[in-house]
Amino acid sequence: MLAHQIGYYSLILGFFFSILIIPISIKNFNNRNKVIDNKVFSLSFFQFFFVLVSFFGLILSFVNSDFSNETVFKNSHTTKPLFYKISGTWGNHEGSLLLWLLVLTLFIFIFLIKSTNQPKKYRILTLLFQQVIIIGFFLFLLKTSNPFNYLFPVPKEGLGLNPILQDPALAIHPPILYLGYVGSSIIFSSSLAAVVEKHISTVWAKHIKFWILVSWVFLTFGIMLGSIWAYYELGWGGFWFWDPVENVSLMPWFCLTALLHCILVLEKRSMLGSWTIILSIATFMLSMSGTFLVRSGILNSVHTFANDPERGIFILIFLFLLILFSLVIFFVFHKEKDQKIVKINWSSKEATILFNNWFLMYFLSVVLIGTVYPIFLEVLSDEKISVGPPFYYKLIIPFLIPFLFFMSIGPNLNWIKSEIKKIKIQIVLSFAISLLISFVILNQIGFVGLINSILILATFYLFFITIKDFFLKKFKNYSQIFSHFGFSLLILSILFNSILSSEKTINLKVGEEFSFREETITFESIESIQNKNYKSIVGYFKIKDKKNNYVQLKPELRIYNQPVMITSEADIKTTLYYDKFLVMNLVKDYEYFNVRYQVKPFMIWIWISTLLLVVGGFLSLFKRSYEK
């Protein structure tokens, strides 16, 4: 009760401070002082502090199961474990927006503290732009999605959290992803401020690179957690479904990855300034559109979220106002002439980065079209379609080949210009090795199609080149090597995983068995267990291979009490080489079960390699300067 009240009023106080910052910082902007007023710092701190208090108020309401709070009532239940009561705070629309706001206010405060070596006017302008976003979110929260709506009479019991959201990976997935999304808002504000202040330079690039890396690391990690959740929890045996809600997180990632490379060019060669600005704006706009598409319920998706058109309209208008605002600023203030025009030599590092930026933009547009096209079609022609994986595979896979090629060559070229004749023997040698290896592998597994074969070759090339760089290069850039190596490993594991996976689906009674490849799977028994907030039916399966080695798998069916819902939990045995994946579903009367058994090679390497990508980005945060 108290927590609820405190939460609500400190949210309003936070809003008050966020408005107060604007006149104070404008005053500060116009005076002659070289430094920012302390007042601005403290206001920004209080803004963050009150949002934090409000967020804790909501968490406490969840922990105490205070059902006079509508958000708690709709998303929690007394029998839920404490961990999921807490994660339920951001597992819903209102709470997740409060989290957005919390991270927004935290990041701008950190930005103010960290950017002391930058010009005052640029910093204040960044703050002002960021305040526009913050105030927008405050209004959105207070007007359409107040997390502190009061319910009377107070219900005795809550409606419960959707069981498929009760998973550890998913509990931390949204906050991590939001850190990435919101980090891009800082990039957005500061690049607009840099345009206005004509501050696009190598100094600025160095400083903003930190924020780009932070967002990139969190975004990558967040996407990975979501994908792990989908694999373990949804029980479909896949890790990426090209579901609109997944795509929506992938789009800013493409943009941000391009931006990450652009900023290096800006830092080293003071080129690609316009690219940097456009990518900065686009990344944040894509994050915002993601919020719009997910939160407005305009998409049909496996992810079920609140469906309220009023919210959708608010975000839509806000999003387009921001687009309009940034377009105007870009076209009024940004002059190409400000930058020296330099010719790019085709055999230079910056050229390969530019090529790959174009490729990333291409991947981005494929995903964007695949995601948005069904909405447009439905509005324009009343036809309902959904875009499936084949669309993405056809349009993306072939273009991965040159992309991987440039990724391998690029880091081995010099800035400005490399002599073609001087290309080292090692690069050619790596190519020969990868040619040999792919040939041997293809011989083993049989022909997999021309494009797949070339893709395997190109990925192995990247794989060996990064290994070579790791051991032989004089000026080692570990973050780049880790990330590129991780990426090659990722593509390799995805490729072999999809080529070599096999599965069987069958209806079974207890005591029956079936054979699959060289293994025998026996359905030994079932057991029913009553847990705190669900009842579970566990099936015991024994898998025997031809050498008589046993593995036991225990897939589970969970019947949740609140809301009443059945989920099936796959049981997965993971080894370094493959995953054994078994999931069962009820067919009829607890007698026959539908059993699906899958053998998926190299699953764990998909997570390991993504982790390597993240580690690469993370290392880069601690690096003093880039190469020479």
Place this chain on the structure above:
Amino acid sequence: MKNKIILSVLLLFFTFCFVVLYKGLNNSNIYVPETKIEKTLIKFNSIDLYSGNKVSSDQIFVGSEYYVLNIWSSWCVPCREEHPKLIKLSKNKSIKLIGLNYRDNPKNAKKFIKEFGDPYFVIIKDTKGIISVDLGAIGVPETFIINKDKKIIKRFLGSLSEKSLNEINLIIK
């Protein structure tokens, strides 16, 4: 000059996107499963909210051309929004409006009716939610239109809108 052209093209493009997305928002994406046409209403027993007497479905569904069965609860927020529409609907004398009080505290339910008015011909209790589940209901509020042969001819998920009221009026004519 070139910049101005690019800017106006971009503006046009984004305006177009805005209009399409705005329209898309108004398309409802709530998926209503098609109920089997004219499924016969199940038989059930319940307790009258006010009198506390036992009532069976056969006693309730008698003597009218059409029946509207509305599942509601005092803790259900959309039900509040829906209530005035039910009151409007109850003015139509050719239908019998039945309230099924879903998983509710009787005291709160009576308070709710006292505050917002009583559109129902009769209110019956579904304390454990069993009747609603047997009816195939998905949530609260939910509304079923039943004809004199005790067949479910239409079903509305969520709170009734003006559009659904018109639809009901069309069916009844």
